[in-house]
Amino acid sequence: MLTTQRSISGSSQSPRSPSSQPYLSVSVTDPVKLGNGVQAYISYRVITKTNFPEYQGPEKIVIRRYNDFVWLQDRLFEKYKGIFIPPLPEKSTVEKFRFSAEFIEMRRQALDVFVNRIASHHELQQSEDLRTFLQADEETMERLRFHETGIFKKPADWMQIFKDVQSKVSDVVLGKEKPVEESNPEYEKLKHYIFELENHLAEAQKHAYRLVKRHRELGQSLADFGKAAKLLGACEGNALGKAFTELGAKSETLSIKLQKEAQQLLMNFEEPLKDYVRAVQSIKATIAERANAFRQQCELAETIKLKEINLDKLMLTRSDRVGEAEHEYKELKAEGEEATRRFETIARLMSEEIVRFQEQKTTDMGFAFHEFAKGQARLANSIADAWRSLLPKLESCSPV
Secondary structure (H helix, E strand, O other), rough: OOOEEOOOOOOOOOOOOOOOOOEEEEEEEEEEEEOOHHHHHEEEEEEEEEEOOOOOOEEEEEEEEEHHHHHHHHHHHHHHHOOOOOOOOOOOOOOOHHHOOHHHHHHHHHHHHHHHHHHHOHHHOOOHHHHHHHOOOHHHHHHHHHOOOOOOOOOHHHHHHHHHHHHHHHHHHHHHOOOOOOOOOOHHHHHHHHHHHHHHHHHHHHHHHHHHHHHHHHHHHHHHHHHHHHHHHHHHHOOHHHHHHHHHHHHHHHHHHHHHHHHHHHHHHHHHHHHHHHHHHHHHHHHHHHHHHHHHHHHHHHHHHHHHHHHHHHHHHOOOHHHHHHHHHHHHHHHHHHHHHHHHHHHHHHHHHHHHHHHHHHHHHHHHHHHHHHHHHHHHHHHHHHHHHHHHHHHHOOOO
């Protein structure tokens, strides 16, 4: 089980620590299958430990399902423009994979990472929706999920958001569309970096998956070879037979090691890479929000200019519509100022978020690659030691 405990700054903080530092620790545990057929789903225990005064107590345990996590993500995406909302794992629609032990554990780990990223974010951790998610009973959560006002996207629409964003932003980059855009070199550099990063991460994740598959296939091949070698040893029944039997036993032992290493590779290397591919998609969604805010600001600025020209004409002709036009102009100008503030807020938050993202990526990717190298070294040593231990017995059976 991957349990993450973070203080408000994102660093580790034990709930039992005598320190008075604020902390918010969340664990997603104990996945359980409920229901049957198409109505079946997995529930999780979400355990929260905190000394935040706005929470109901130092510890709270609630039951949540995947759609509850989607609800939280949707609410944060709508309310915190400019902030990179952590990504969720995809929803599997393939029945045979949906409830496999491996898929369930991968999803549990990803959900744990998701909610702890929110809990450790200095802005998102103050969210009322996060407090609701971590404390409300199941009936309340169900009502919230099914009685949205229409402002927020339905849970099933979230992945479509990313697809739409990717399509729209790609069209802009490829020159298929020519909307009003910022002429900001630093921002253009950021967009280029994000698109390149997504491509490189996706490529690395694809090859990491192939490594997992190769380890599993080699492990299965060694297991099959081990059984065959042991049968051959039993058939011989002499010194050579004993050597074959030991060769088969070593092969089976190494098969188990390879399968275990494949699982570690999947959870601690391939999955983190996949998670960062999703994180980049979240950043692209924020880029689309910024582009939309900039476009609205520019469109309102143009409309205000036209209204101002029209108002001047009405005043020159002493029209009786001057009062109405002045009122419309003031309202539109206030709306334009609000649009400018909204865009500037998104731009400012994005600048802060990209720094935070880079720092977190450096830490997470550094750890993932370190664990990968350490695991491969450990496996190589185990394989070398196993075969080396057999050499004296096999050499005694070989002609000089």
